[in-house]
Amino acid sequence: MKSLQSAEWTRREGLARLTEALGAENLRWVGGAVRDGLLGVPVNDVDAATTLLPAEVIAACARAGIRTVPTGIEHGTVTAVLKDGPVEVTTLRRDIATDGRRATIAFAAEWREDAARRDFTINALYAHPETLAIEDFFGGRDDLAAGRVRFIGAARARIAEDHLRILRYYRFQTRFGADLDPEAEDACAELAHTLKGLSRERIAAELLALLALPDPHATIARMRARGVLGVILPEACPPQVALLGRVIAAEAAQGFAPDPVRRLAALLPPSPEVAETVAARLRLSKAQRARLVAAAERRAEDAVHPKGLAYRLTPPVAIDRLLLGGAEAAALKGWEVPAFPLKGGAVVRRGVTAGPAVARILQAVEARWIAEDFPEESRIETLLTEELARAGA
Incomplete structure (x- = not known):
């Protein structure tokens, strides 16, 4: 030391x-x-x-x-x-x-x-x-x-003074502890029900701080086994806890920093309604709620075209969904979303009357541009010509 x-x-x-x-x-x-x-x-x-x-x-x-x-x-x-x-x-x-x-x-x-x-x-x-x-x-x-995380005095007495110390114990034990303290573990389990009396903001802050640590999987699993996690996050059943472990491993393997909101999403079933409920209960910010809901909307086809997914949903949301789905997301690390270079005026200059027809052609060209992995502007002209011919314009 x-x-x-x-x-x-x-x-x-x-x-x-x-x-x-x-x-x-x-x-x-x-x-x-x-x-x-x-x-x-x-x-x-x-x-x-x-x-x-x-x-x-x-x-x-x-x-x-x-x-x-x-x-x-x-x-x-x-x-x-x-x-x-x-x-x-x-x-x-x-x-x-x-x-x-x-x-x-x-x-x-x-x-x-x-x-x-x-x-x-x-x-x-x-x-x-x-x-x-x-x-x-x-x-x-x-x-x-x-590597001991030990309460000053009797663990039960100190937790009775401030119930948030249950979650603080798990966070500090994850960060600094080499061995478990049996007295503290038993006290946290015995008094877990007292967490219901705390403000949602304090609960959320401690939970996200724990999830932001390099590898909290074993702690989260232990919290669930001892009945602590169920008090603050009853949605986190064993399959979700197992998914958290896989997401943590994927972040490390693919070079992504630990992300507490992504990890919270791993602890929830893939249901936007559940994500909304949890975000409201924990009083998360609007940005956190949006990410949690977007992550809950993940599907198998997300992995087909990662950059296309990032273009539609933003890279952070795409990375969340790919890692949660067990797919590779490394290609999105540091990737900047390109701007679609074609504007409506260019379509009008090619003889299409302004209105819904222009929007349909723009959407068709953009879809092909995405599918072709965002080629250079010279390719846009070819795609536009082909879509104009297909539309009979």
Whole structure:
């Protein structure tokens, strides 16, 4: 496991400015940036914990010329807007009461108190902003090195505090875990029904984040076997879970990046009505819903002419349908859809009266142009002449 001394993100100019503004002893980098930095994984977002109250953070940043946004000030979070990326700065907290969906918090004075309310040991690592020394209260570094995803404290109690931790456990276990934690697995299965009380947006965000990982197939299969997947996605029966495995393998073999919406489509039967229902239930975006429905309309003949399919439906939708159907889609990687070069005016100049006849000839020429794999414009003239003769024009 690497040291944070070699982590590029720790040398960002903006972090040095923030440290100077707030004071090194009042600040620690925390969570994913520390965890991923120790693993040598690239880091985008950096989060910070502080002993200062939100108003003190805002005032200190203002004196240093750092703009802040009160993104979650009711929970103690202020975002410092820095040249090399925003940093969420959150005052140390402890939970007063939880109901599985939200927590009532109070500000805390000790780093350990703040660490104790976090979900997993590997997410409760704090780094001093100047020395980069790690404060680890619950054995997170050892767990990270061993590939263990372990709740801080009793798994059932931590899940009862926030039901979303069930899905977070599966996501982190897929990404970092080498071995399963029997206590966590049993707790997730036992409390799976509590996921029904969460907002659909939170469910969708975690599910798509899990599906975006390189290979979540074994996890998804385990979630279904333990009764967890059925709570959030009852449509995903064993054949669909098996299809997910084939799609993941096809993406890797054909050089496509993992795509969570395509993988979600694999977990659903090929029914546009089901796709519409799931998209509405998970409150997906319009673009995600459209892709899910288009993928559900896949058919065997999609593989006959992949570029023709991409021309009609856009390359992303065509790639989805081909991979879901077990066909080759590599030819579409980086392929740009050509514009049909023939316009109605060219048909009119050949003696056809403007109106429906022009549209019919354009459609006939375009269909042949697609079938011939988009030949050069010189071929268009020949196709037009032949279609005009066929139409008696």
